[in-house]
């Protein structure tokens with residue numbers, strides 16, 4: 001749901017030595033029952049113990065076929081409805097022996113998680129004559145039961161199905177969809193990707209991205225161990241190559257957006273008066289009883305997301321008599337969840353002068369919004385705004401665009417791949433600034449303009465027809481350029497090229 005492309009939320013201790021199970025070289029790489037184990041474990045432990053999981057996995061996987069009812073029982077438990085309404089049509093079984101094993105934080109939530117699901121769903125639903133079998137594996141981050149439970153039933157069912165695909169190592173192309181620190185040998189506790197020596201697989205692809213202007217040398221080294229490195233945008237192609245990643249390995253593979261799921265015609269708006277908490281200003285009623293103009297922003301509470309820029313622009317430009325409201329859907333990132341206090345504190349320390357009429361209202365939504373309810377949230381507002389300092393891709397932006405919302409977003413890094421003057425309001429950058437903390441310390445990223453954001457927010461609410469036209473164009477562009485069938489074809493073509501090259 002939310003973009004956290006660094007994937008570094010849970011950084012456990014370094015783990016250079018692999019457990020003995022992984023040093024063996026099994027001829028067959030069985031993937032069956034792994035999800036079952038992961039889920040069974042996540043019911044009892046809040047954090048996955050890597051060694052325990054590995055141990056269970058390798059001891060139990062050889063017995064799994066003897067206990068077919070174990071899976072059925074768990075499926076029944078998790079999936080009370082035997083026939084989900086939206087279950088995709090049965091797929092023709094691939095006659096190809098080849099496999100694509102996609103390893104990603106499928107059960108974790110966050111940017112890499114929803115991104116990897118978007119590829120899997122695209123491939124599953126749009127491969128006409130499958131030239132490979134598809135398999136998935138949890139990797140790169142901790143599992144979240146809350147996220148799993150918020151997934152639509154047909155996705156849960158597909159997860160079970162794809163976890164059972166059996167592949168031979170020598171016939172498998174592995175996609176490691178995570179930050180390079182999770183690649184074999186991983187720098188923290190996670191199932192290594194690839195799950196064995198690189199040369200045992202047909203080909204190994206790293207799929208990653210960063211939000212700053214460069215890639216650090218450890219990550220460059222890890223990228224160059226891969227046969228290919230897939231990145232989502234031209235911005236990443238150039239920053240990766242400039243940082244020293246072998247240009248012959250770097251391939252741009254854009255990201256799909258599920259334009260059928262994010263379709264404004266399918267949804268009724270969510271009633272925000274129940275879920276939004278007023279944390280600043282007063283809820284005003286307009287004189288002519290018109291509904292207020294609502295801005296929405298979705299982000300993890302971290303400096304990179306530019307929430308300080310957003311609050312500054314919004315509070316300087318508007319007051320309580322403007323008939324405007326700002327809704328922030330946010331969740332903690334290395335911080336506690338008391339966003340109301342954080343916002344009040346920020347405003348007090350900012351030196352901004354309170355308008356005579358009082359602050360324009362700011363609402364925080366800090367309850368978990370299930371993936372299935374997300375379209376209704378976009379549907380409830382008039383515009384989406386995110387003055388981020390850097391983005392890998394910016395999933396909430398493309399989701400909002402698919403929902404035909406006018407979008408104001410920083411014109412730098414990943415989003416330059418799809419933001420245009422015609423389909424959105426690209427926010428100009430004042431200058432690049434040095435990152436002073438976190439994993440990108442010393443790199444550069446963008447400093448979006450507070451003044452220009454003020455102007456754009458005022459412009460959007462004063463030119464509603466123009467804004468609607470841009471929203472309409474945004475959805476058209478998403479359908480034309482980033483539909484699942486289009487991206488499925490791009491991915492399939494690259495896989496086909498690889499199979500032809502190495503066989």
Ligand SMILES: *[C@@H]1O[C@H](CO)[C@@H](O)[C@H](O)[C@H]1NC(C)=O
Nearest residue numbers: 027097168169170171202503
């Ligand atoms: C992979 O290994 C198996 C078992 O050794 C063998 O039968 C099969 O032909 C190999 N596949 C390829 C594509 O080399």
Ligand SMILES: *[C@@H]1O[C@H](CO)[C@@H](O)[C@H](O)[C@H]1NC(C)=O
Nearest residue numbers: 411412416421426427428429
């Ligand atoms: C946005 O950035 C792109 C690429 O850097 C640039 O070509 C374009 O002119 C910019 N658009 C605006 C509105 O600043």
